[in-house]
Amino acid sequence: MRFQLTDDQLALREGVRGLLARRFDGAALRAAMDAPGLDRALWRELGAAGFFALRVPEAGGGVGLGLPEAVLVFEEAGRTLLPGPLVATHLAAGVVDGAAEGETVVADVDPGGLVEWLEEADVVRGEAAGAVSLNSVDPLTPLHRVPDPPPAAVDPAAVLLTAAEQLGTATRVCELAVQHARTREQFGQPIGAFQAVKHLCAGMLVRAETARAAVYAAAVTADPVDIAAARLLADEAAERGARDCLQVHGGMGFTWECEVHLHLKRAWVRARRGGGGAESEELLAVDLSA
Amino acid sequence: MDLAYTPEEEEFRARLREWLAKALPALPPKPSPLDWPGRRAYDLGWQRMLHDAGYAHVHWDASPTTRLIFLEETETAGAPYVGAGFVGLLHAGPTIAAEGTAEQRARWLPPILRGEEVWCQGFSEPDAGSDLASLRTRAHREGDDYVVSGSKIWTSHAEVADWCELLVRTDPAAPKHRGITWLAMPMSAPGVVVRPLRTLAGSAEFAEVFLDEVRVPVANRVGAENDGWRVTMVTLSFERGTAFVGEVVACRRVLGELARTARENGRWDDPVLRRRLGRLNAEFRALWRLTQWNVSEAEASGGVPGVGGSVFKLRYSHARQELYDAAAEVLGAESLDLERSWVLDRLSSLSYTIAAGTSQIQRNIVAERVLGLPKGR
Numbered sequence: 001m002r003f004q005l006t007d008d009q010l011a012l013r014e015g016v017r018g019l020l021a022r023r024f025d026g027a028a029l030r031a032a033m034d035a036p037g038l039d040r041a042l043w044r045e046l047g048a049a050g051f052f053a054l055r056v057p058e059a060g061g062g063v064g065l066g067l068p069e070a071v072l073v074f075e076e077a078g079r080t081l082l083p084g085p086l087v088a089t090h091l092a093a094g095v096v097d098g099a100a101e102g103e104t105v106v107a108d109v110d111p112g113g114l115v116e117w118l119e120e121a122d123v124v125r126g127e128a129a130g131a132v133s134l135n136s137v138d139p140l141t142p143l144h145r146v147p148d149p150p151p152a153a154v155d156p157a158a159v160l161l162t163a164a165e166q167l168g169t170a171t172r173v174c175e176l177a178v179q180h181a182r183t184r185e186q187f188g189q190p191i192g193a194f195q196a197v198k199h200l201c202a203g204m205l206v207r208a209e210t211a212r213a214a215v216y217a218a219a220v221t222a223d224p225v226d227i228a229a230a231r232l233l234a235d236e237a238a239e240r241g242a243r244d245c246l247q248v249h250g251g252m253g254f255t256w257e258c259e260v261h262l263h264l265k266r267a268w269v270r271a272r273r274g275g276g277g278a279e280s281e282e283l284l285a286v287d288l289s290a
Numbered sequence: 291m292d293l294a295y296t297p298e299e300e301e302f303r304a305r306l307r308e309w310l311a312k313a314l315p316a317l318p319p320k321p322s323p324l325d326w327p328g329r330r331a332y333d334l335g336w337q338r339m340l341h342d343a344g345y346a347h348v349h350w351d352a353s354p355t356t357r358l359i360f361l362e363e364t365e366t367a368g369a370p371y372v373g374a375g376f377v378g379l380l381h382a383g384p385t386i387a388a389e390g391t392a393e394q395r396a397r398w399l400p401p402i403l404r405g406e407e408v409w410c411q412g413f414s415e416p417d418a419g420s421d422l423a424s425l426r427t428r429a430h431r432e433g434d435d436y437v438v439s440g441s442k443i444w445t446s447h448a449e450v451a452d453w454c455e456l457l458v459r460t461d462p463a464a465p466k467h468r469g470i471t472w473l474a475m476p477m478s479a480p481g482v483v484v485r486p487l488r489t490l491a492g493s494a495e496f497a498e499v500f501l502d503e504v505r506v507p508v509a510n511r512v513g514a515e516n517d518g519w520r521v522t523m524v525t526l527s528f529e530r531g532t533a534f535v536g537e538v539v540a541c542r543r544v545l546g547e548l549a550r551t552a553r554e555n556g557r558w559d560d561p562v563l564r565r566r567l568g569r570l571n572a573e574f575r576a577l578w579r580l581t582q583w584n585v586s587e588a589e590a591s592g593g594v595p596g597v598g599g600s601v602f603k604l605r606y607s608h609a610r611q612e613l614y615d616a617a618a619e620v621l622g623a624e625s626l627d628l629e630r631s632w633v634l635d636r637l638s639s640l641s642y643t644i645a646a647g648t649s650q651i652q653r654n655i656v657a658e659r660v661l662g663l664p665k666g667r
Contacts (some may be wrong), residue, residue, distance in 0.1 A: 001292065001293060001294065001295050001296070001355050001580045001582065001585075001586060001589075001618050002291075002297065002586055002589075002590070003292060003293055003579075003583050003585075003586040004583070004587060004590055005291060005292055005587050006291065008293065009655070041378065068291050098436065144527050145619070176375050178661045178662070178663065180663070181662060181663055182664065189664070189666060190663075190664050192657070192663035192664055193663070193664040193665065193666025194666060195650070195654065195666075197663075198465050198593075198653065198654060198657035198658070198663050198666075199650070199657070200654040201605070201653075201661055201663060202652075202653035202656040202657040202661070203653070204603050205601065205656055205660060205661060206604050206656065207605075208599075209580065209601050210576050210577070210580055210601075210605050211576070212583075213576055213579035213580035213582070213583045214575065214576035214579050214580075216291055216579070216583070217293060217579035217583075219291070220293050221293065225575075226575065228298045228572065228577075229571065229572035229575040229576055232569060232572040233572060233573075233576045251357055258509075262293065269320075278565065280568070280572070281564075281565035281568035281569055281572075281589075282564070282565065282568060282569035282574050283355075283568070284567075284569070284571040284575075285549070285565060285567050285568035286568075287568075287571060288545060288546055288548075288549035288568070288571050289546075289549040289553055289558070290549060
């Protein structure tokens with residue numbers, strides 16, 4: 001058993017991290033907040049890098065990799081708060097023309113009744129008639145609500161890739177909190193020397209690492225019960241992690257200037273996908289008595 | 291990333307499973323938790339069976355993955371855990387193996403493996419629990435002996451132990467981490483007095499040990515004089531490594547029993563409770579994956595358990611308490627009856643966030659050693 005990243009997987013992660021650092025850094029994040037809308041050029045670059053075609057077989061013009069690799073890539077997207085209907089377009093690659101290349105932007109009507117990026121999408125999958133615009137809590141994710149979403153099964157792959165994004169957030173907010181705690185001084189020492197702050201940071205890491213094991217394992221097994229578990233752990237790690245990161249930043253954390261609120265808001269948006277975690281909890285309960 | 295086992299590992303699992311199916315029915319009935327001599331005999335008898343079947347070494351020199359399989363299979367089959375052999379097999383033994391001389395290894399290791407001698411751990415003191423390095427039990431040289439005086443507390447298995455892995459202060463003038471020495475003390479030595487302590491679960495799990503001018507041969511020192519802290523850190527990394535593998539498997543089994551009981555007594559119809567059990571399923575599945583991740587990492591780095599053990603222990607010890615709180619919810623009023631199963635387990639789960647480094651100490655370890663936050667208070 002070698003439940004560790006392979007050299008190829010490490011290289012893939014480094015490659016994606018490098019691309020996103022070049023193309024979607026802190027300045028780009030600020031710019032996106034000031035001028036909402038999807039950056040089509042970036043979308044095409046993601047397509048060219050294989051972001052959407054990652055799991056499309058090579059015979060079909062794709063990269064031919066699997067869920068474990070997709071999870072690593074979506075984790076990086078989550079880390080950088082990359083905006084756009086990433087999961088929907090990735091799932092449409094090989095099915096909807098142009099999705100794999102990043103030429104076509106695809107939005108999905110979520111079974112929970114929300115649609116992300118409806119107005120920017122070239123193709124909407126699902127019944128979006130009567131969609132009403134929401135004043136989205138996340139400035140980087142426009143949202144619509146569908147009055148009566150038709151009952152649809154949640155795609156386990158969508159759940160897992162969302163969990164991977166949440167894992168990226170959980171990891172990133174832990175880094176941000178630690179960075180701040182090491183440099184911000186109060187009472188004559190870095191606040192990270194105080195146990196109260198130290199223990200918040202340790203809790204963030206413990207939740208993130210537990211979620212990581214669950215998300216990576218679910219990517220390997222692709223088992224719906226494993227995926228449901230990964231989702232619950234990753235939602236918790238992202239939401240509580242972002243909240244604790246905000247706390248470690250103190251008053252600064254409550255401002256628009258500090259990027260922490262963006263992580264928390266995105267984590268909330270992702271946690272609502274599929275109607276929230278109740279369905280996963282039920283699936284895991286049934287698994288116990290099966 | 292791969293969760294598949296190698297053909298060799300699968301073969302080990304199959305052989306072990308076959309042996310367990312034959313060996314377990316031959317076990318004598320399990321003694322009462324209050325009967326220490328009975329528990330000693332039972333646990334050592336099991337270790338002897340493992341030894342004769344060729345599995346005694348598995349905690350020491352098997353690969354981390356093989357050890358994982360061993361713990362998973364024995365727990366799944368309902369085999370006894372190390373019990374009274376815990377300190378010898380998982381603390382003192384690995385420490386002597388790593389730091390002892392050839393003579394010391396020859397003297398102490400075979401009886402541990404054959405299930406002949408029991409060890410206890412003389413680390414904690416009344417004024418040195420979490421702050422282990424502030425221990426005050428002192429020892430000075432007289433000829434070929436150390437003369438030891440002081441007291442220890444929370445000493446598991448002390449009543450039935452043959453040996454004690456003992457930390458003593460040999461240089462009171464040195465900084466507190468520097469003047470400590472690791473000794474193997476015979477529990478039969480004159481001057482050793484053991485007084486059992488009753489836990490909140492009602493049983494005498496551990497004891498106070500009083501030491502009055504106890505003579506321990508210098509030849510029983512493992513590692514150099516005043517180097518005991520480093521030797522101890524070797525021991526603790528073992529404790530936080532794979533010590534809980536079998537317990538995660540056990541918790542997953544208990545969770546399945548909880549679900550069945552809830553179905554029988556009607557509590558399953560409560561969606562709040564049902565989802566709580568579902569969430570616990572996610573929790574223990576994740577802890578099992580984290581175990582596999584840590585074991586794979588240890589395997590890749592040559593078998594040395596890392597700080598991943600602290601991350602695991604923090605999450606696991608709290609999850610275990612949540613599991614038994616949920617059990618109380620399933621049992622309802624019966625959760626107050628000590629005769630019902632899980633009630634004693636609920637009480638003993640309270641020790642998990644305290645023993646082997648409190649959750650607060652573990653958070654400091656994670657924050658300082660993994661995240662690099664500054665030391666302070």
